[in-house]
Amino acid sequence: MNAILRQLRWIVLGSAMLLVACATSGSGEPAPEKSAAPVASADNSNDPIEGFNRAVYTFNDTVDAYVLKPVAQAYREVLPSPVRTGVSNFFGNLHDPVIMLNNLLQGKVVNAVSDLWRFIVNTTVGIYGLFDVASALGLEKHNEDFGQTFGKWGAGEGFYVVLPFIGPSSLRDGIGWYVDEEFYPPNRMEEGSTRDKLLLVEVVSKRSQLLDASDILDQAAGKDPYVFVREAYRQRRKHLVYDGNPPAEQPDSILFEDDKPAPKPSAKPPAR
Secondary structure (H helix, E strand, C coil): HHHHHHHHHHHHHHHHHHHHCCCCCCCCCCCCCCCCCCCCCCEEECCCCCHHHHHHHHHHHHHHHHHHHHHHHHHHCCCCCHHHHHHHHHHHHHHHHHHHHHHHCCCHHHHHHHHHHHHHHHHHCCCCCCCCCHHHCCCCCCCCCCCHHHHHHHCCCCCCECCCCCEEEEEEHHHHHHHHHHHHHHHCCCCCCHHHHHHHHHHHHHHHHCCCCCCHHHHHHCCCCCHHHHHEEEHHHHHHHCCCCCCCCCHHHHCCCCCCCCCCCCCCCCCC
């Protein structure tokens, strides 16, 4: 049971990151119309197993459409907004310790201290994180994970891969997610029944928050959502690793070769 819940949770976490990427990486212009056949992007150098990735992408999308999305819709209809917000705050509070750890490992000491105080305030005054008192006090919610930390340490993203139940990933980020999960408090609980219930509620809560965003994604992705998802994921992760200021990509040197200097005119006067 716990293994199934963890797998479902990976779908939601991967979808959450993807949908945030789509919301923040676009230019605001309509997506160009795509041909009916799948079209790979100009940069698919780190997608060597695209055929496998497309199959898994379809599988994950089917599971979401027939299992997660209907349950999330019912969850939204049954529970009022303040209750859903409290549930979301509770699980967000449980993630703050690992966010603090990653900030510390990246050398962001000020942010790490802020995360610590945020966790203390919300756990005590906010009643186990049900109320986000810390944000009202100016303690900002951060977004850090071990995939970003590995990137800060110089690890390349590796090849792109879509994992069953997990979603879009890369070699670096997949390892990072595994480490994040090992530090997540519910996964360390010995009492299996409570742990399973917590993971199940978090899965449904997170998916319910993405209902509107998923509808927008369906409209924006065009006829080849796989490529749209892949490029949005790459851009989002690069944005996070470099804290919104990624290095400029080097242009193709062939396009910017210096023009050869024009030949100097001969000093010899022309013959008469």
